[in-house]
Amino acid sequence: MIEFKEVEKYYGSFHALKDINLTVQKGEVVVVIGPSGSGKSTMLRCINGLEDITEGQLLINDVDLHGKGTNMNQVRKNLGMVFQHFNLYPHKTVLENITLAPIKVLKKSKEDATKLAETLLEKVGMLDKKDSYPSQLSGGQQQRIAIARGLAMQPEVMLFDEPTSALDPEMIGEVLEVMKKLAREGMTMVVVTHEMGFAREVADRVIFMADGQILEDANAIEFYEQP
Ligand code: ADP
Ligand code: ADP
Numbered sequence: 126m127i128e129f130k131e132v133e134k135y136y137g138s139f140h141a142l143k144d145i146n147l148t149v150q151k152g153e154v155v156v157v158i159g160p161s162g163s164g165k166s167t168m169l170r171c172i173n174g175l176e177d178i179t180e181g182q183l184l185i186n187d188v189d190l191h192g193k194g195t196n197m198n199q200v201r202k203n204l205g206m207v208f209q210h211f212n213l214y215p216h217k218t219v220l221e222n223i224t225l226a227p228i229k230v231l232k233k234s235k236e237d238a239t240k241l242a243e244t245l246l247e248k249v250g251m252l253d254k255k256d257s258y259p260s261q262l263s264g265g266q267q268q269r270i271a272i273a274r275g276l277a278m279q280p281e282v283m284l285f286d287e288p289t290s291a292l293d294p295e296m297i298g299e300v301l302e303v304m305k306k307l308a309r310e311g312m313t314m315v316v317v318t319h320e321m322g323f324a325r326e327v328a329d330r331v332i333f334m335a336d337g338q339i340l341e342d343a344n345a346i347e348f349y350e351q352p
Contacts, residue, residue, distance in 0.1 A: 126151045126282060126313055127172060132181035134167055134337075141167045143337040145181070151281070154314045156324040156345070159334035165317040168334070169284050172315065173204045186281070202230065205275030209287040211267040213259040219246070219270050220255040223277045230278065238277075245273040249303050265296025269303055276307075283307065285316040325349055 127149040134142035142164050149155050157165050170176040171183060174190060174197045183190040185200050213222050223242035227233040233241070246252040249269040259267050268288055275283055285304065289297040301323050308314060308327040318324070324331055324345055331348040333341040341348065 126153075126186060127315070128182075128184040129168075130182040130184070132171070132183055133179045134164075134171060134176065135179045141337050142171070142178070145339060147332070147339065147342070149282075149313060149315060151313055152311045153329045154308045154312075154316065154327050155330045155332060156328040157315065157317045157332045157334060158319065158324070159340075163334040164337040165334055166286055169206070169286050169315065169317060172282075173206050173284055174201055198230075202278055203281045205278055205280040205283045207268070207271050207275050207283065207285045207288050209291045211259070211264070211271045211291075213267055213271060213274070215259055218256050218258060219251065219262075222259070222270060223274050226274070227277050241277060242273070245276050246270075248276075248306070249273045250299075263296055264292045265299045268292065268296075268300045272300075272303055272307075282313045282315070285314065285318065287317050287319070289318065289320060321349070 129145045129147040132142055132145040145168065157168065159165055167176060171178050172185070178191055185203065188195060188200060190200060217225065220239065220242055223245060224235070224238035227238040227241055228235060243252060243255065246255055249272055251266060251269050251273065254262060254266065259270070262270070288304070289300050292300065301320060304316070304323065305327050328345040331343060331345050332339055
């Protein structure tokens with residue numbers, strides 16, 4: 126589903142990703158950990174096309190992401206992304222935040238988009254807040270909306286960049302619960318997170334990055350049980 130082949134990424138002369146080789150299979154949950162500045166966000170941003178790679182190949186469903194003639198919009202439709210800071214549209218209601226992309230990008234009717242959004246809000250436990258504005262909600266609630274918004278494009282892969290790092294501790298659990306539910310439903314997920322409990326419980330694999338390199342790629346049990 127996602128395949129990095131000898132990927133190199135430079136920001137100017139700064140070598141941010143070094144010889145990245147990584148395959149994520151359909152239905153796999155991969156957790157990425159590592160110190161700040163090790164290239165975790167860069168790797169996610171390359172997957173969703175927010176950043177270009179410098180060398181190597183990056184394939185999503187066998188489509189070369191950075192190849193000539195690749196339609197990035199087509200590829201991006203398959204990827205939902207959740208950021209640390211929610212990034213919801215402040216002047217739109219919860220419901221509008223979710224229906225926007227299905228209407229604009231997928232060309233769904235308002236009615237169909239609303240139905241879809243309501244189903245997703247139900248899934249993340251936020252249906253009763255559909256007419257609220259983001260500023261009226263807690264961080265945990267906003268992040269659950271952001272997850273619903275990511276799902277609204279009905280993507281095959283969900284990418285999470287430190288989804289709980291900006292949350293007060295008491296709100297982390299409710300967001301992780303939603304992510305666990307997605308994982309159990311078979312969603313393919315790449316998650317940058319410091320939440321070890323989540324990694325242990327749901328990750329199929331844990332990838333440890335440092336200094337732009339993958340130093341370890343192991344299943345979660347092996348990863349946490351070694352000395
Ligand atoms: P992490 O997510 O592991 O904290 P990042 O991928 O955000 O790491 O960053 C990896 C390194 O690349 C850092 O040293 C960061 O300063 C640098 N970097 C990230 N984005 C850019 C950019 N747009 N321009 C220049 N350097 C960047
Ligand atoms: P996060 O850890 O939440 O990903 P960062 O501070 O790493 O946030 O990056 C936020 C934004 O700043 C990104 O778009 C990244 O490309 C950019 N950025 C990060 N480091 C640098 C840098 N050294 N030079 C220029 N831009 C950077």
